[in-house]
Amino acid sequence: MAISRTANPADVVAPTRIRYVILLLIFAITTFNYADRATLSVTGSAMRAEFGFDAIRMGYIFSAFSWAYVLSQVPAGWLLDRFGARRVYAASIFLWSLFTLLQSTIGVLGSGAAAVTALFVLRFVMGAAEAPAFPANAKVVASWFPTKERGTASAIFNSAQYFAAVIFTPLMAWLTHAFGWHHVYIVMGLAGFLLALTWLKVMKNPANHPGVNRSELEHIEQGGGLIHGHQTAAGSHGGHARWSVMRQLLTNRMLLGVYLAQFCINVLTYFFLTWFPIYLVQARGMTILQAGLVASLPAICGFLGGVLGGVLSDTMIRHGHSLTVARKVPIVGGMLLSACIIGCNYVDTDWLVVALMSLAFFGKGLGALGWAVVADTSPKEAIGLSGSIFNMFGNMAGIVTPIVIGYLVAQSGSFNGALAFVGVNALITIFSYLVIVRDIRRVELSPS
Numbered sequence: 111m112a113i114s115r116t117a118n119p120a121d122v123v124a125p126t127r128i129r130y131v132i133l134l135l136i137f138a139i140t141t142f143n144y145a146d147r148a149t150l151s152v153t154g155s156a157m158r159a160e161f162g163f164d165a166i167r168m169g170y171i172f173s174a175f176s177w178a179y180v181l182s183q184v185p186a187g188w189l190l191d192r193f194g195a196r197r198v199y200a201a202s203i204f205l206w207s208l209f210t211l212l213q214s215t216i217g218v219l220g221s222g223a224a225a226v227t228a229l230f231v232l233r234f235v236m237g238a239a240e241a242p243a244f245p246a247n248a249k250v251v252a253s254w255f256p257t258k259e260r261g262t263a264s265a266i267f268n269s270a271q272y273f274a275a276v277i278f279t280p281l282m283a284w285l286t287h288a289f290g291w292h293h294v295y296i297v298m299g300l301a302g303f304l305l306a307l308t309w310l311k312v313m314k315n316p317a318n319h320p321g322v323n324r325s326e327l328e329h330i331e332q333g334g335g336l337i338h339g340h341q342t343a344a345g346s347h348g349g350h351a352r353w354s355v356m357r358q359l360l361t362n363r364m365l366l367g368v369y370l371a372q373f374c375i376n377v378l379t380y381f382f383l384t385w386f387p388i389y390l391v392q393a394r395g396m397t398i399l400q401a402g403l404v405a406s407l408p409a410i411c412g413f414l415g416g417v418l419g420g421v422l423s424d425t426m427i428r429h430g431h432s433l434t435v436a437r438k439v440p441i442v443g444g445m446l447l448s449a450c451i452i453g454c455n456y457v458d459t460d461w462l463v464v465a466l467m468s469l470a471f472f473g474k475g476l477g478a479l480g481w482a483v484v485a486d487t488s489p490k491e492a493i494g495l496s497g498s499i500f501n502m503f504g505n506m507a508g509i510v511t512p513i514v515i516g517y518l519v520a521q522s523g524s525f526n527g528a529l530a531f532v533g534v535n536a537l538i539t540i541f542s543y544l545v546i547v548r549d550i551r552r553v554e555l556s557p558s
Contacts, residue, residue, distance in 0.1 A: 125325030140270035169516020176508025178237035187498025205239035207302025245497035256333020265420020275409030367546030372504035415475025444477025
């Protein structure tokens with residue numbers, strides 16, 4: 111589509127870089143998103159002592175977020191394609207921050223079943239509120255970045271999960287240690303309200319943003335960016351049309367392989383978000399404060415690996431490699447490194463455990479290019495829905511992982527089986543991308 115703006119020499123010589131401001135904003139939002147998810151992993155030991163949760167019950171409470179998060183993905187995708195990322199994302203940030211804040215109040219219910227139920231319900235509705243977040247990120251990246259920059263942009267916002275652990279895990283551990291677990295939820299909830307207001311003020315589609323000049327628009331659009339956001343036309347929202355699109359996405363072999371791989375990658379993610387600090391406390395004898403600090407080291411490695419994976423993939427594209435090769439090489443290499451988490455079962459020294467965990471999370475970051483693949487492959491008319499289905503499959507791991515690990519720990523009294531479970535899923539990711547996923551390309555929808 112032609113861009114209806116009058117060019118001037120300044121536009122040609124000095125293109126704006128507003129897309130990087132937008133990227134910084136979604137990076138910040140995603141950092142808070144993951145920090146809010148991880149609040150319970152940091153406060154969990156203190157809350158278990160106060161409320162008497164056993165390992166199995168804790169596993170179910172951890173999974174509450176993901177039940178709602180998964181069930182809400184498809185509705186979130188439809189909302190994003192219908193109303194756009196700006197309004198839907200703002201509502202999402204506000205609501206998940208509200209439910210985070212309310213978790214600080216469950217202590218008034220005492221230490222019985224009422225407190226357990228309230229915590230489960232609040233984690234559940236928080237999961238529903240966060241459902242639009244990553245599909246919105248993918249939609250924004252597809253709109254604001256050309257293909258050759260999309261891997262880096264997606265890797266940067268996805269690496270926010272590690273940055274969240276680097277910054278917020280020690281902070282939340284200190285708040286828990288110094289003031290009590292309640293203050294973690296108060297601080298995170300109030301900060302989220304400010305973030306929602308900032309998003310509404312800054313975010314617009316590239317074609318409508320007053321700070322973007324013609325040169326930047328042309329750079330984005332000519333490189334494959336969808337500068338108008340590609341919201342679905344109002345007439346295409348009938349139930350039959352929606353289910354036709356879903357059927358085509360769910361029967362595409364390439365996409366099914368990507369979905370399976372994302373589930374397996376997220377097993378590692380959810381181990382880190384839920385049981386990892388508890389593993390350090392219970393299996394390695396650390397204090398909550400020590401665990402918060404130690405957990406930041408693998409997170410730093412995951413962040414560095416995430417950025418490197420995106421840069422490496424985009425560099426390969428610029429040097430003439432196919433999109434398929436450029437995306438698969440970091441993914442396969444990264445998952446091979448992630449499988450070394452199993453080695454933690456065979457070492458006793460704490461620094462070796464931290465080193466192996468750091469290597470595993472560096473590999474996980476290196477291979478976490480799934481959202482770039484979504485931006486590369488989603489039909490232009492259904493980026494929100496496609497990203498939501500991808501995220502739904504991926505975050506089923508958030509249901510399975512905490513519960514499986516809870517049972518493994520309860521039955522064996524150790525984390526050995528849990529770490530083996532995580533490592534095997536890294537190997538399944540490799541199988542998925544090498545055997546199931548063939549060429550990586552944008553899906554074209556057939557008429558319904």
